[in-house]
Amino acid sequence: MIHAIHSQATGYQEQRFFNLQGLDGISPPQIGEHLALYAGYVRQVNVLNDQLAALRAQGRASGRDAEFAELTRRLGFEYNGMILHEYYFSSLRAGSDPRPPSGSPIALALAEAYGSVEAWQTDFRAIGGMRGVGWVLLCQDPSTGRLTNHWITLHQDGVPAGFKPLLVMDVWEHAFMRDYAATERGRYIDAFFRNVAWPAMDRRLREPCAVRPASAA
Ligand SMILES: [Fe+2]
Numbered sequence: 001m002i003h004a005i006h007s008q009a010t011g012y013q014e015q016r017f018f019n020l021q022g023l024d025g026i027s028p029p030q031i032g033e034h035l036a037l038y039a040g041y042v043r044q045v046n047v048l049n050d051q052l053a054a055l056r057a058q059g060r061a062s063g064r065d066a067e068f069a070e071l072t073r074r075l076g077f078e079y080n081g082m083i084l085h086e087y088y089f090s091s092l093r094a095g096s097d098p099r100p101p102s103g104s105p106i107a108l109a110l111a112e113a114y115g116s117v118e119a120w121q122t123d124f125r126a127i128g129g130m131r132g133v134g135w136v137l138l139c140q141d142p143s144t145g146r147l148t149n150h151w152i153t154l155h156q157d158g159v160p161a162g163f164k165p166l167l168v169m170d171v172w173e174h175a176f177m178r179d180y181a182a183t184e185r186g187r188y189i190d191a192f193f194r195n196v197a198w199p200a201m202d203r204r205l206r207e208p209c210a211v212r213p214a215s216a217a
Pocket of ligand 1: 037085170
């Protein structure tokens with residue numbers, strides 16, 4: 001039985017998202033290629049866990065074992081590459097407005113944290129324009145309820161441990177370069193905000209801790 005639990009824990013399944021049709025300014029080919037990249041992260045998480053299990057079985061769980069150490073270092077990149085993409089895809093839906101509905105829980109929480117929804121969005125967009133590849137996260141600290149924006153370099157550097165992601169925006173070039181030029185990240189960010197699933201933000205606010213997106217939000 002222990003073996004069965006172990007297998008279940010390490011065998012992640014690629015999630016299906018049914019909320020990505022008809023997005024404004026993010027095309028089906030763009031989404032399709034991005035989903036294929038996401039699937040690669042799911043596979044790599046499973047491969048890494050299997051490889052590390054094999055090394056442990058060989059008695060090679062040692063910080064001085066170069067292969068064990070390197071594979072362990074990759075865990076943060078691959079796991080966050082999988083999980084952040086699931087938050088990203090579940091943050092999107094067609095037919096949205098660039099700002100949350102006035103008086104909605106997320107609008108009120110953003111105004112409390114940043115003074116206004118507009119001020120929060122200015123901050124979030126500014127972070128999205130930072131040089132380098134990475135992510136912008138709006139998170140809530142479960143212990144204080146406070147909302148804060150964060151820049152994540154690659155997939156793993158800058159994630160505040162234990163914080164609850166509310167809105168996740170991918171600003172790696174692969175997220176937009178089928179639809180936009182490399183110099184047009186701002187246009188992609190404009191499009192992102194025309195497709196934000198604000199009700200999902202309201203639901204995440206109600207949840208006491210981070211709940212991994214399973215599919216359409
Ligand atoms: Fe991505």
